[in-house]
Amino acid sequence: MAKERIISPAAQKRDDVPAPGGGGGGGAAIRPRTMDEFIGQRDLVEKLIIALFAARQRGEPMEHVLLHGPPGLGKTTLAHVIAEEMGTRLYVTSGPALSKGADLVGTLTKMQPHDVLFIDEIHRLPAAVEEFIYPAMEDFKIDFTLDAGMHAKVITYHLKPFTLIGATTRAGLLTGALRSRFGIAHNLRFYDEPDLLEILRRAAARLALDAIGSDALSAIARRSRGTPRIAIRLLRRVRDFGQIRAAGRIDAGVIDDALALEGVDDRGLDDFDRMYLRAMADVYAGGPVGLEAIAATIGQDAGTLEDVVEPFLLQIGFIARTRQGRQLTSVGAGHLGAAIAAGEDAPPRLFAGE
Numbered sequence: 001m002a003k004e005r006i007i008s009p010a011a012q013k014r015d016d017v018p019a020p021g022g023g024g025g026g027g028a029a030i031r032p033r034t035m036d037e038f039i040g041q042r043d044l045v046e047k048l049i050i051a052l053f054a055a056r057q058r059g060e061p062m063e064h065v066l067l068h069g070p071p072g073l074g075k076t077t078l079a080h081v082i083a084e085e086m087g088t089r090l091y092v093t094s095g096p097a098l099s100k101g102a103d104l105v106g107t108l109t110k111m112q113p114h115d116v117l118f119i120d121e122i123h124r125l126p127a128a129v130e131e132f133i134y135p136a137m138e139d140f141k142i143d144f145t146l147d148a149g150m151h152a153k154v155i156t157y158h159l160k161p162f163t164l165i166g167a168t169t170r171a172g173l174l175t176g177a178l179r180s181r182f183g184i185a186h187n188l189r190f191y192d193e194p195d196l197l198e199i200l201r202r203a204a205a206r207l208a209l210d211a212i213g214s215d216a217l218s219a220i221a222r223r224s225r226g227t228p229r230i231a232i233r234l235l236r237r238v239r240d241f242g243q244i245r246a247a248g249r250i251d252a253g254v255i256d257d258a259l260a261l262e263g264v265d266d267r268g269l270d271d272f273d274r275m276y277l278r279a280m281a282d283v284y285a286g287g288p289v290g291l292e293a294i295a296a297t298i299g300q301d302a303g304t305l306e307d308v309v310e311p312f313l314l315q316i317g318f319i320a321r322t323r324q325g326r327q328l329t330s331v332g333a334g335h336l337g338a339a340i341a342a343g344e345d346a347p348p349r350l351f352a353g354e
């Protein structure tokens with residue numbers, strides 16, 4: 001995903017399209033299209049609705065918006081929703097896809113009034129591009145140099161007023177200068193169970209899974225790590241499992257079996273999470289230990305652990321961050337002990353001979 005360059009407004013499907021040949025999906029996308037369909041994150045939604053309506057009333061573009069938070073919480077979705085609500089087009093790119101300001105000129109000059117430019121992973125925007133977009137954000141203009149050497153000329157080009165939406169999993173890596181140019185900046189939080197249940201209900205309806213009961217959906221919601229993307233992914237796995245192994249039936253037992261096969265335990269933790277916790281417990285006696293040390297022990301990238309594994313473990317109090325490093329809490333240790341006793345911490349094994 002990160003590799004694509006600016007893409008056309010039409011080509012924005014991704015993980016929402018039901019698997020080809022999967023049937024039942026009717027081709028309907030699961031991603032919410034409007035603010036009404038977007039569940040949860042109520043304070044953010046309220047802020048966005050006010051800003052959207054005010055902008056529309058004044059005939060102005062929506063303010064620039066910065067969304068940060070762990071993967072799968074709806075940042076990309078919200079960018080689509082905002083463009084939809086403004087009745088404009090969304091152009092999608094990402095920090096790593098842009099190496100110089102010129103990479104953005106084509107899109108910026110093509111954009112119509114109030115169109116939305118979405119830059120994913122904006123913390124990975126090179127400094128040169130960042131400086132290039134400051135005047136675009138502030139005054140809707142860009143400067144570019146024509147020719148080189150003696151004949152070099154700086155041309156200022158006026159853009160149509162547009163909205164920039166930036167998304168990042170690491171707000172801390174953004175420069176203050178960039179951050180301050182967004183009118184709205186918001187941290188997305190993990191979803192609670194009722195919100196996840198509602199998201200799952202709608203997804204089940206769109207996947208034509210009418211037979212699935214509330215209890216079954218709640219069981220999935222509880223194990224989704226507060227994350228809509230995970231909830232929807234587990235729902236699809238459960239659907240497949242029910243279809244192939246349980247004659248289309250989906251009840252609590254089928255969900256347990258399906259999620260066990262995925263390595264997802266009763267708190268929603270997967271092998272990756274348990275590997276992290278186990279390294280902490282076994283190698284570092286529960287900590288405190290630096291993130292880099294854990295990453296080296298389990299052979300993973302520290303950034304990935306910080307983005308994907310730690311936020312939820314911190315949220316449920318399994319680990320704590322202290323000045324000396326990460327610390328396994330007694331709750332976390334208790335869960336890990338139970339998981340080991342239940343044989344849930346199977347692959348990938350850290351220590352040979354176990």
Ligand SMILES: Nc1ncnc2c1ncn2[C@@H]1O[C@H](COP(=O)(O)OP(=O)(O)O)[C@@H](O)[C@H]1O
Pocket residue numbers: 015016030031032037038039040070071072073074075076077078167199228229232
């Ligand atoms: N609030 C929400 N309501 C309904 N579905 C959501 C919501 N947030 C996310 N989703 C679903 O979860 C998936 C992941 O969301 P996405 O916007 O891609 O997350 P992010 O960009 O933050 O990683 C999407 O496919 C979307 O359908």
Ligand SMILES: [Mg+2]
Pocket residue numbers: 072075076077120167
């Ligand atoms: Mg995204």
